[in-house]
Amino acid sequence: MVEDGFRNIAELLREHAAARPELPALVQDGQALSYAELDALVDRIAAALQREGLAPGDAIALSGLSTPRQAAVFLGALRAGVVVAPLAASSTPADFAAMLADAQARLIFVDASAAALVPAGRRTIALDDPDFEAWLAPPGSRPQDVTLRPEAPFNIIYSSGTTGTPKGIVQPHGMRWMHVQRGAKYGYGPGKTTLLSTPLYSNTTLVVFFPTLAFGGTVVLMSKFEAGAYLDLAERHRVTHTMLVPVQYRRLLAHADFDRHELSAFEIKFCTSAPFPAELKAEVLRRWPGGLVEFYGMTEGGGTCILEAHLHPDKLHTVGRPSEGHDMRLIDEAGIEVAAGEAGEVVGHSPGMMSGYHGQPEKTREAEWFAPDGRRFIRTGDIGRFDTDGFLILFDRKKDMIISGGFNIYPSDLEAQLRRHPAVADVAVVGVPSEEWGETPVAYVVHAAGDATPDPELRAWLNARVGKTQRLADLRSIEELPRSAIGKVLKRELRDRYKKETQA
Structure with missing residues (x-):
């Protein structure tokens, strides 16, 4: 299981399917896909990818609204050792084409929301088309087993805006496995339900999506966030876990019916990806049952700070302390560590770090800082200061992102x-x-x-x-x-x- 050491996350589905075949794995719009059904579908997808000639390390692109089928394609690729490039359907056609080229995607899986972005002549599998069933390997198919090491590429997440050259962040399997292991303390498991309303192409979503399934829980997917619908789903499914960005917390708390919903099943709510004002954290703690955990870090990896806000209500102005095993430091413009109490650029080292920017070694070097002992750190571009208790206070983003x-x-x-x-x-x-x-x-x-x-x-x-x-x-x-x-x-x-x- 999860505690046994590095595993391919997709392979854990087999164990859950064998132990609890009828337990719902993915839910959307009242329709559920059990662990047994998901495992069988993932097998058919992995076998079909291998039939197409894709080998471990080859890439596919995946774009569209969050659905169980989209999630199954992601998992099927992982089972076959294929790298996934999840792309935003809100991209411009030029950037979409650039990301496809950069990822060297052999196949492109899209739904109707992203179909118009695909350049003419590219091999495309329509996720919302009956032809998807015809593309799948026959029922009962099993893919050839693949062996993956922690440094093998898991996915390529694109972090750029839509008018410049996108940067593809290559995250290895070991980095994703670290996210799973970190989740052990947050109560995931069979009988627990995670509600996700952010898209599956976002690292924000994936840091909670994969741990939920790795521990045998249920994921409820929303294809589009709407505060009233979110609250209804949370109450109906007795949701225990969720990941939201600050603007979503603000919209939910402002909803006229928020306080009339039964949300007592919540155990942990997560937040990341944007500045989370202290006053908003305080309101979440006051009005919403369960703990509140803020992650501060980068898609590129490196150090992560964690603020367990419910345990440290006097530290809501911070983003928490470095996670266990994470080394976070502050450096000046010359790359020299600053004195205690001084502000500097945040750099971090951890077991979970990107391999680099895909095909852009110069950009990779720009993002790296090496300590005097040779250890590699990732530069955040953020300016901050540690208080006397070791909590990180952020001031500004050096790169103006x-x-x-x-x-x-x-x-x-x-x-x-x-x-x-x-x-x-x-x-x-x-x-x-x-x-x-x-x-x-x-x-x-x-x-x-x-x-x-x-x-x-x-x-x-x-x-x-x-x-x-x-x-x-x-x-x-x-x-x-x-x-x-x-x-x-x-x-x-x-x-x-x-x-x-x-x-x-």
């Missing part, structure tokens, strides 16, 4: 796209606070000489060319961007300017 609704947005991607418009002479994109999304992107544009293009027209032009999660909330003209003596745009000044302008 914006996290909106749990999704990473890179300002440089949006800036590069805006610069293609002839009206734009210079531009800077910053993240500003948003009650709805946590953060949202805003652009400041210096117009080309003599240009009079209205700001709303420029904003609409940009938003039509990016994915929906990257759209600008506002665009404003500025005569000159504030810069430092060495020419760096002072984005903090722009954020302060926007706050003053909107409060005036």
Whole structure:
């Protein structure tokens, strides 16, 4: 079982199917797939992939709404040793094509929400088409066994925005296994139910999805988050575990019927992927039964901080302490560790770290920091300070990445796209606070000489060319961007300017 050492997560399904064949593994819209049914479907998918000639280390792409069938394809690939590149259906066609090429995906599995993104001529299996059944290996098929080592690639998660070159984060099986082992303390197991409303292409979802199944629990999937529907499902299924991003917690607590729902079955609620304000954590603890656990880390891996908020109500302004076995340090601009109590960039080392950015060794090196003893750390780009109890307080993101609704947005991607418009002479994109999304992107544009293009027209032009999660909330003209003596745009000044302008 889970405590026996490294395992292929997909192989644990066999044990659960043998021990509790009728227990529901995946549930959606009132339909359940038992462990026996899921195990058999995963076998047929793995056998079909092998029939197609895919070998361990080869990749497939998977895109669409979260469904039991999509989850089964992910698991079937893992059973065959095939690497999964889960791609956002909200991507632009250009970025979707770039990610397919980068992953070297041999097959593409999509539903109707992503079908239009697939470049012409690519081999595609429609998840929501009757042809999927015809593609599967015959009932009762069993794939050839594969042996995987912890360093074998598990999946490639793409972290970039939609207008720049995407970076594929290669996560090995050992990293995912670490997530499973970490879950042992959170009460997963048969009879426990996890409700997931974030997409299966997101690392946020997968860090809870796989541990739930590895321990024999039930996953209830939502293809799209809606606060009222979430609360109804949580009550109906007596949900014990969930993963939500801060904006979802805010929307749920603001729902008119929140306090009328019976949520006493909850044991643990998780949160990650975006800044989680202390006052929101306090409200969750006050109104929602069960513990609250915040994970701070990167899809790239490295160090992870964990805040068990229900045990440390006086530390809600922090993201917790480094997880057991994780070494997290703070460094200055020169890569030297800072003195105790000082702020610096957060770097982390742990048993769970990415192999690197797929096909981008230079980007991989940029993300690495090596300690004097040669140990490899991952740079977060976040600035923080440890308090006297070892809890990490975050101040700012060194790389100015914006996290909106749990999704990473890179300002440089949006800036590069805006610069293609002839009206734009210079531009800077910053993240500003948003009650709805946590953060949202805003652009400041210096117009080309003599240009009079209205700001709303420029904003609409940009938003039509990016994915929906990257759209600008506002665009404003500025005569000159504030810069430092060495020419760096002072984005903090722009954020302060926007706050003053909107409060005036």
